[in-house]
Structures are given as C-alpha cells and as structure tokens.
Amino acid sequence: MSKVSVIIPTFNNADTICRAIDSCISQSFQNIEILVVDNGSTDKTRELVLKYTDRRVRYLNSGKPNRSRARNFGIKQATGKFLQFLDSDDTLKQNKIKHDVQILDTNSNYWAIADAYEFISPIFSEVRHIDVNTKKLLGHNIFHTSTVFMKNDNIKFFNEELSYCEDWLFWVENFHSKKVIIDNEFIGCTQVVTGTNTMTNQKKMLEFQMIVRMIIKNKFNVHGLWIIKNDIILMFTFLICCKKSNMFDKIINEFYPIYQLCRFLLIFPIIGKMIRNKVSNVVETNDFVKGKE
Template identity: 40%
Template sequence: MDSKIEWGEFKMETTSKVSIIIPVNNGEKTISKTLDSCLKQTHTNLEIIVIDNLSTDKTKEKVLEFNDSRISYNYLLEKGRSLARNKGIELASGEYIQFLDADDTLDFEKIKKALEILEGNELYSAVQCQTDYIKNNKIIKFQSPYKNKDYKEHLFLGNTFPIHSVLIRKRECAFFPENFDYCEDWYFWIKSLAGKNIYFDGDYIGAHVFIHDNNTMSNYSIMKAYYFFVIYLFRNYDLSIKNRFKRACLIYSLFLEYDLYSNKIDEIEFEIMNDKKIIFIRTCLKSNGIRTICKTYFKKEIKKNAYSK
C-alpha cells in the first residue's frame, strides 16, 4: 500500500500511548540530545524506555538529570543492541513502538504525524517517514521510503527501514535476533512487517541519523556477512520471477564476499552446511586461480575503503 491517499483523509485526534525504546551503551555525550527530541514531541502520551547495557560512563547520570516521569532507566547486565531492544519491547505498555538509537533524534512532529495515519486505520501496520544523515553538522544523505508497488517483496532483498524512521503497532512486533552482530533490524522488520501494509510518507523528514565515523574493514566484512545471512534465511519466501532472480544473484554474490573476506561465523556456517550449491561454490574457490579472479572482480565493484587488503 503506497501513500497516494491525501493526508487529510486520515488526520484525527491522537491520544494513544507510544513507547520509545532507546538502547544505549556509553552514550553520555549524546543521550541528552536524544531524550530532548523525545520530550519535545507534540504528541505527549509517551513512555521513554532507556535500556542501558553495561555503560561504564555517566550515561545513567545524564538520563536521571531529566525530571520527567515518562522516562524510565533500566540497566542490563549483558551487552547487545538486540537484547536491549527486546527488553524494551517486553517493558513497553504503549500501543505503538518507536525505536531510537542513543545518538540519533526525532523531529518534534514525528510521532504525531505517524499516529494521524495509524489511529483508526487498521489497514496499516506501520508508518515510515524520510530520514536524513548528518555528519559534522552537514546533511550528507537523504533516505526516502521505498514505496514502489513491489515493496512487500523488496523487503526480502534489502533493508530500506532506518530503525527510527518507522512507527509500528506493538502487536506487530517480533523480537530481534540476539545472536546477530549486524542486520538484526532488517531481520526484525521482515519478521514483523512481511506481507503487511505500510504507509510511506516520503515528503516528511522525521528521523535524523548522526554519523560519527566510518566502518572499519573488519566491521564492513561482518556487516556484509550478516546481509548474506538474512537474505539466505528467507530464501524460500515466494517472490515474483524477477525478484527471485535478483535474490538468487544476491545470495551467491554475497556468499562469495563472505567466503573471500570474512571470518567464518558459526551460525552462518551451520545454516549453509548442507546447501549443495554453496558447497560447490566453496569447493571452486579453493582453486587459487578462481579465487584471484573473484577478488579482482570484487575490488572493482566494492567501495574502495571496504576491503583495502
């Protein structure tokens, strides 16, 4: 479902409670700005659930400086974004969930605008707005919602949902995979929103992502490995012929990158261990000649700073 319906057809009074879930680890420098963007929301029926997983700085003190009963501070004895978000989902009492990282912010109208679509309109499970990316106080990128007619299938080809660009009904929420280092949000969106109707507001920038530094080569290779893992896990979901072809190409090109550049990851190895096509590709890559050809190809196709060695 796209967003070709006039906004005014939905606009109505919004009173429902929204739970904002903020995982944080050593966020003393950014958490205050993040919380401030929540407290200044024009929709005021909120609970702001801060999940601190093993911070050793002054994150707790920064959170407790806010004298607002809508904020709850929760300390976990384990580290992990997925663990923290899952705990937040468990604690949430709102009808809607808004995720937010501890170094990003929401536009003050973000929640109200989304609720004006969702309240009383059961057709939609979630609303996504546009996101901007900011580095050194300059906007370097915009990400608009992917609202083509095949968006329900495209969800299985790549993640087009920045984590805080979406307001989702709590009843639709699955849980995040706690054994993932990357792409846990994409997995969550697939489990939560596959086949569901989403309203896309591509004219409104409601989510702000602040970029602090670039991924290292190691992080990039692990991220691409989990990209392969997610698309592989959902490889049997029925798609159109065109998108099945795209998915197959992605699976095998991503596997090549994984096998060439990434350290082996136990959960991935377990999942692919009996796949005959994967086994065949891995066997071929044992040939130094084929391996060299593949590396030469990927050096041309991958960003220059991704695999520098």
C-alpha cells in the same frame, strides 16, 4: 489519545544519549513514555539519563551488552499503543510521532509507517527515501531502525543471537503479510554516522546480512528475477569483503549456484574490476546496510 512508547537501546553512548532523549521530549505529540534501555554501559550514560526530571523518561537496565536483548526488554516494559524505536545516536524530528500517530489512527488496517530520513556522515549528507516496494524487504533491509513507527500488538521479538542485521529479520517477521505505509514526503528522523565503525564491523555486518538472508530464504518462499538479482549483489559484496568469514562455508552451501556464478564472473579482469569498484563504493558509503543497489 493514543500513547506511544519510545524505546532507546544504549551502550556507552554518553556523547549522544541526551541528544536522542531531548528529541523525544521536544515532540509536538506529548503522550509518550521514553524507555532508555541500558545494556551494560560503563561510561556516564546512566548518570546522564537519571538527571532528567521529566517523568516520561525511564531508565532501564537489561544487563549484559546485547542490542536485541535491550530492545526486547523495552518492548516488554512498553505500555503504549504504538512503538517508536530510536537508536541512541539518532534524533526524531519534532513532529515525527504526531505525524505517524495521525496516519495510523486513521488507517487502522495498516500495521506500521516508515518515513524518509536525513542521513549525515563525515563524508556527506542527504535525505534518504524508503523503497515503496515493501516486498523487497525479503531480499534486503529497506528500513533504517528509527524511521519505523508500528503497532504494539502481538510483537515477534528481536533475535538475540544476531549481532548485526537483527532489525531486518524483526521487520520481516512482524510485517510479512501486513500493510505498511511508506511516506517519503515527510522526513521523520536524522541518522548520524560518526565514522567510528571500523572495516571489521562492516565485514561482520556483511556476514550477518548473508546469514539473515539465509534465514529468510528458508522461512519464506520467494521467487522471481528480482530476488535472484538481489542475492547476486549480496554474494558479490560478501565474496569481495568477507573471504575469511567464520560462516563462509555455510553461506556458500546455501547459495551455491549463485556463488558459482559470481566466482566465475570475478575471474575476468574487466568484469572483476568493475564489480570490485562498485562494491567498494557501496561499502564506503554504508549503502550495503540498507541494501541500496
């Protein structure tokens, strides 16, 4: 039976870490190891994790706070054939791992699978589907981290210099030219947004979204109207929300023709107001994180 390594990075998540671990322990597929990688918590996270007597639960400490470092540490410790990443405030549905193992075991030419997921916030809740056109991953992040289940084979590690959107670059570097199954008929996990993210964090995420898009643009040759439209949407959002970004000049230089177009359109009152309202709605619902247009 295939073994699965579940990697849970955590930092001061005492309020939610047990919920995440319990969702792993209750999986209908039992051949798993649960690697809880603490990256510098100062609350009771360590104490809570060490209370588990289930031998499949392992507490690891990756040192200083860095989410990518924690995930990379977990990858290096993982002994499973497959990897399941789980954010410490998310939960897995009971049959998630069983469902994904069965599909990848019977479709060996596929590298990963991503399922639909339940999104819960203080404002609303909904079932979110993954874009079946995986080439759009080159333009924006189409995955929520906990939805992806992948082979543990020749992994390219997370970029530890990125504070946000590091998962997007990870997916691109590991899945480019690989086959990924999208199963929107199955709901695999629940993402819980508590509302603790501040506007400052949202602005930083938008900034890093442009930085990662810049890295991908320089690394992979992508052409077509769809990527131009994608970058225009990203640029509008960036200009409206991140005018004081530290990376502003570098990003503008990289996307200068698109920057000029967006800046020109924002001059017109009616068009500018319409675009600003659209951007505001996208940011308020956190849709910019997953690239929802």
